[in-house]
Amino acid sequence: MEIRLSCILLAATLLCGCSWFHRGHKAPSEIVAEEPQGEPSIIEPQVTRRVVKTPHIKAKDFELGGYYGVLSIQDFGTNPLYGVRAAYHVSEDIFLEGFLARSKAGTTSLEDVFPNITVVSDSGRRFTYYDLDVGYNILPGEIFLGRGRAFNSALYVMVGMGDVKFADKDQFALNFGVGERLLITDWLAVHVDVRDHIFETSLTGRTKNVDNLEATLGLTVFF
């Protein structure tokens, strides 16, 4: 009896072993199919990298504006002048500036005394110039208005050259001058300038260098 029981147990064990053995040789695809459908063993972090963009610092080195004043054209009287100016500030001392302006000459004394004489035609009386200058802030500082207000300012000198178109002719002209820049705010400035335009001409008979002084008041914007 005992032997029979042992035989049955042995047979059962063998069967189990065979079935396990058989299971061990299944095709790999079937093994995958039988794996439990739980969470994956490796956790992939779902992090998107933040791109940190540092803001750009705006440079306000350019200055653009207009001016109005008087121009004394040698031998042709003093007349109104208007123009535009643009500057680039290279350093706290040096700046480069361009000017473009126009005026209209009056009459010479000769024309006033003898009305029949015409030195320059009507169209030739237009006085137009452009200048390319380099400037230097020689006296930067503050200007005080009352007790509680201070404005940044600078006294500057300029020298440059350009073209003066007068009497229908273009002439090479040198210019130099001095000016004061008063900053009402950090972006708005008032200018008071005095400049001289020197060029060679022979309009009034002999060839000579003429000085054409201008005094102007300007308003510019920094950007």
Next chain:
Amino acid sequence: MRRLLALVLLVQALNVGIANAAAKNLVLIVADPYLEMHSGPGRGFPVVYVIERDELVTVLYSRTDWFKVRGARGNEGWVRRADLARTLLESGEPAPIPPYPEFASHRWELGAGYGVYNRENLVTAYADFGLTRSLDVELVVQQAFGTLDDRYVASVGVRHTFIPEWKWFSPTAGLGTAYQYIQDKVPPAPLQKSNEMAYVSVGARGFITRRFLWRADWRHYVVFNNQNAYKDLEEWKFGLAVFF
């Protein structure tokens, strides 16, 4: 009522705009014991405020070597570039204060100057783009004032800088094509009002300060005309320029 609503909406929109503009400014942390704020963008302006270490400072804009900043308490002033460069970002990294462009490897140049062209006074302006450290493309426009005529010259060419590392003086050589327009002043009128030209040039350039440089050039032009004979012109000029 509608107008009032529109006004409210407009004010709201402006508010949002201002808030956005404020958010776009760079905010830095003072790392030095203190940061000095001057009343103006220049070395002589007095120090009006001081920001302590670890305080925040907002950079509004720059002018030349100076930066307009606002402190945490709303006070504003100008800070020197070198001082601001020692501050930190909120992440702890160094402040991204842009350095001046390296002179030897700058890209753009804009300048103007005086010269003599065909024995006439010359006003010249130019733009220059660096293809490599030593090879540039330059565009020049100039006006020459003579007694007999005025000339307008435009040219495009390439220029080679022999030793760009030499800061104060570096020789250059170039060649290119040009176009001149002759505006007659005194009769007789020129046979040709305009000419095409070619040129070779030798020159030099050098650094002055910050983004400022000088340049000198001598050019020899060959003028192509319809008279079966080439004409030669000479030009020299000296100019100042800004580089970016």
